[in-house]
Amino acid sequence: MTFTFIILAIFILFIIYPLVLVLYKSFLDPISNKITLSYFIKFFSKKFYWSTLVNSFKVTICATFLSVAIGLPMAYIMRSIKISGSGILDILIVISYLSPPFIGAYAWIQLLGRNGALTKILNSMFHTKLNGIYGFAGIVLVFTLQSYPLVYMYISGALKNLDNSLNEAAESLGCTGVKRIFTIIMPLVMPTIFASSLLVFMRVFADFGTPMLIGEGFKTIPVLIYNQFMSEVGGDDGFAAALCVIVITVAILLFFIQRFFANRNTYSMTALKPMIAKKTTGIKNFFAHLFVYFVVLLSIIPQVVVIYTSFLNNNGGQVFTGGFSLKSYKATLFAKDNSVIMNTYIFGLMAIVIIVILGVLISYLTVRKRNLFTSLLDTITMFPYIIPGSVLGIAFLFAFSRKPLLLSGTALIMIIAFSIRRMPYTIRSSTAIIGQISPSVEEAAISLGASEIKSFAKITVPMMMPGVLSGAIMSWVTVISELSSSIILYTTGTQTLTVSIYTEVIRGNYGNASAYSTILTLTAILSLLLFFKLSGKREISI
Template identity: 85%
Template sequence: MESINKKGHNIWTTLTLIILAIFALFIAYPLILVLYKSFIDPESGVLTLSYFTKFFSKRFYWSTLVNSFEVTICTTLLSVIIGLPMAYIMKKVKIKGSGLLSILIVISYLSPPFIGAYAWIQLLGRNGALTNIINSIFHVKMNGIYGFSGIVLVFTLQSYPLVYMYITGALKNLDNSLNEAAESLGCTGINRVIKIIMPLIMPTMFASSLLVFMRVFADFGTPMLIGEGFKTIPVLIYTQFMSEVGGDDGFAAALCVIVIIVTILLFFLQRFMANRNTYSMSALKPMEAKKEKGLKNIAHVFVYFVAFLSIIPQIVVIYTSFLNNNGGQVFTKGFSLKSYKATLLAKDNSVIRNTYLFGLAAIAIIVILGVLISYLTVRKKNFFTHLLDTLTMFPYIIPGSVLGISFLFGFNRKPLLLSGTAVIMIVAFSIRRMPYTIRSSTAIIGQISPSVEEAAISLGASEMKSFTKVTVPMMLPGVLAGAIMSWITVISELSSSIILYTTNTKTLTVSIYTEVIRGNYGNASAYSTILTLTAVTSLMLFFKISGKKEVSI
C-alpha cells in the first residue's frame, strides 16, 4: 500500500511540474519579456525609464489612462444602478415572461461589446436610423453616438447583466424572514431595502462592480469603433503596437506594464473587499415573487424597457443581415440573402470553420487542464500546486490585448516560432479562459467528499484510477456546463485574436471587426448573426445539461 501511495504521489507531482512548466512557458515567459522590453533600450541595451517618462510627460498619452478611468467608473456606477433594481424586481415581483427576459439579459452579456457598438452606430450614428428621425422631428443636428457618452452607453448595457447575475445569486440565499421581521417592526418599503437587503448583498455588489471595472478597463473594441477622438489606454496600446508606420515595441511594452499594474491592484482590491465583507447565509425561507397591483406594476415597464435596450444590438444586426445591399456597404430597398452569400458562400471564407475548430480545441484543453489543476490545488496542496494556482490566475487579471502582445514578443522567432499559426490562437484562447473553468471546477471538487475517493483506494484502486473513475464522473455535469459557458466566451474573444490573427487564422470576431472598419455592415451583420445564433444555441444546451433555467453567479 505504501508503494502504491508513493507511486501515486510521484504521478501527481510529475503532473504538477508538467502543467507548471506549460504555464511558465505561456504566461510567465511572455510577461517577463514585456517587462524586459519596457525597461531596456533596444539600441544600447541599457536600463532606461524613457518609455515611462514619455508616457507620463505627454498629455496625449497619460490622458488615455484618465479617459479609461472616467469610462470605467461611470460604467460601473450605471451598471450597479441598473443591475441592482433589475435583480431585486425580478426576485420580488412576478414579471410576465421573466424566464425569457433573463435569457435575453444573459445573451446581451455574452455578446461581444463591439457588436453593440456598431449596432448603435447604425441606430444613433451620424446617419443612423434614429438620428435621422430625431433630427427631422426636432430640427436639430445630432453628432451621433461617438465619444465618451456612446462608449459609456454601450458598456453599461453590456455590463449591467454581470451585476444582475451576481446579485440574483446573492438574493437566492437571502432569508425572507429577515424582511418579514423588519416589516413587523415598522420598517417598510424602501427603508427595508436600504437597511436590511443592501448591507447583506454589499459584498456581492462590490465583487460584481470590480469585475465590471476590470472588464471595461481592458476592452479595446468598443472605444476603437466609436471613440473617435476619445482614446482609452487599450486603444493606445493597440495603435502603438500595430502602427502601419512602424510600431514602437518598447513603448507598447511600457503601456502593457502600466495596464498590468492597474489591473493587478484592482484584482487585489476585489480580493480584499470580498474577504473583508462576507456573510454566510442559508435561505430557510427564500424570497418569493408576488403579483403587484396598482402603481407598483410600473416595475414591469422598467424591466421590459431595460431588457429591450439590452437586446437591441442583436435585433439590429439580425435585421441588417437580411437587408438588400450593394456590395455590403450601401443598403437598398427590400430584403435579400446577399450578405450571407458574401460570407457563408465565399470561396476563400474560412472564418467560421476557424472559429469553431479553434474554439473546440481550446475548450478541450481548458476542460482537461482545468479539471487537473483544480484537483491538484484542492486535493494535493503543496508549494508547487499553490504556485500553479497563483500563476493560472494571471490571464484572468491581464487584458487580452496585453496577452496577445506578450505572445508575439515571446513566440516570434525560433525555436518557439508560433506567431501566425493556428497554435498560437488556440493557446491564447485556452490561457485566456482557463481561470473561469478552474474556479468552477474547484467549487465542484469542494462539494465532493474525499471519503469517496478514499473508499475506492481502500478497495484496491490506485489514486489515478480513483480520480478518473470516481471523481471525474461526479464532476462531469458541472464541468460540461461550465465548458459550454467558456465556449461562448472563447468564440466571442477579440482582444487577443485581433493582435495574433493572420489571413489564414481569422475568426468570426476579427472578421466582424474588420468588416465594420471597412463599412461593410451587411457582411458584419451576417457574421454577427451567426455568432449570436451560436451563443443562443450553446446557452440552450447549457440549460439542458445543467438543469437550470437561468444563469446566476
C-alpha cells in the first residue's frame, strides 16, 4: 500500500495539480482576480478564434477517415495475399509512422512547395503556376500518410486472431472479396478500428508542427494555443489556458465516446484457423501489389527526401548550390556546441528508465492489488494518453515556474514530461503481460519463504522483461520524436533534435534540418532493428 500512495502522489503532483492550475487560470481575471467566463466568451464570440476549432475538426476527421480507408485494406491485403517483399514493406511502413509528422510536412514542401522540385517540373510541363501543397489539402495529405500505419498495425494485429473459416464460409456462399470486407472483416475488427481511429484522431488533433509549417492562412487550434502562449507580443496566458481547457474537454469526450462504441462492439475471437497469405495471380495480384507499393512509396518519400537533401551542397544550410557535400553534417553533427543530439539521447534514456520502472510497478499494483486507490491510480495514469503534449507543456510551466517547485528551464522538467507523456503505453502493455502470468507462480515463491517484494523482483519482473524491454524500445522512439511538449518547455541548454529540426525549418535552414532529420530517422531504424532482435519478431502489430 505504501508504494501505491507514493506513486499516486507522484502522478497527482505531475498530472492533476498542473491540470487544475490550467482550469483555474482559464476562469481567473488577471486584473480583479475574480472568477470570469471572459476568456471563453472571447473564444466563442469571434470567428477568428472558434474557426480554428472547426478547422481542427475538418482536418482531423478527414485524416482519420482516410487513414482508416488506407490502413484497413492495406492490412487485409498484406494478411490475405502474398506480397513480394512484404517484410521490407512492413519495416518501411513502421519507419514512416515513427517519423514526426512535421518532418513529412517539411519534406513535402521540398517536393511540392512553391519552389519544390515536383512543382517546378509540373509548372514547366503544363505552363502553369501551382501554389504548392499549403493549406487544408496539404495538411490532410501529410497527416494521412503519417497516420495510416497506426491503423494498419492495429488491424494487422487483430486479423491475426481472426478465424479464417468465417471468411471461407462467406466465400463459399458467393460473397465477393469487397463485400466480405464490409460484412465479415469490418464488423469483427470494429473495436480495433475504433481504438486506432481514436489514436489517429488525438494525434492529428493535437499536432501543431504540420499546420504551422504548411497551413499558412488555415490555422488550427493547436497553432492558436501555441501563438497565444508563446507570442512575445500579445501573448495571453489566461486565454491560452482557456483554449487548453476546451481541447481537454473535447479530448475527454472523444475518449469516452470511443470507449462506449468499442464496448458495444466487442467480440471474442479465437483463430482456430488463422488467416494465411496466399499467392494469387492475374489482375487481382497486379492491383494488390500496385496499391501496396504505391501507398508505401508515398509514405516513405519524406524520409528519402530528407536523407537525400542532407547531402546536397548548400550555402550556409539555406540555399542548395548543386552537387553533394557534408556541409550540413559539419554544421550539425560536428558542430562545436552539439548538445541537441546528446540531449535527445540522454533525456530519452532517462525517461525510458522512469517509464519502465514506474510502468511495471503500476501495472503490477493495478492487476494484483486491485482496490480503490489502485483503480484511481490506473485512471489518473491514463490522462496523458488523451491530453495533447502542448497542453501538458503549458500546464507544467504554470505549475513549476516558481519556488518551491521551480523546474522550468531545467532538463528535469523535459524528462518528466517525456515520461508522463509515454507512460500510458508501457502501463497498458505491462498490464497485458502481467495478466498472462499466473498468480500461483508468485504464491509458490511466497510459500517457500520469499517475501512479496522478493517474489515480485525475482519471479514476476524477469518473466515480464522480454515484453517490457521490447515495448520500451518502441517508447524510446516516440520519446525522441516528441515535439509538442518539447517546443513549449525547452531552453537553449535543453534543446532536442525535434525542436532543432523545427526551428531550422522555420529559419529556412533546410540543409541543417535534413541532417538532423536523418540522424533521427537512422536512430529510429536502429531502434527498430533492436526491437526485432530482442522480440524475435519480424513485424510490428499492436
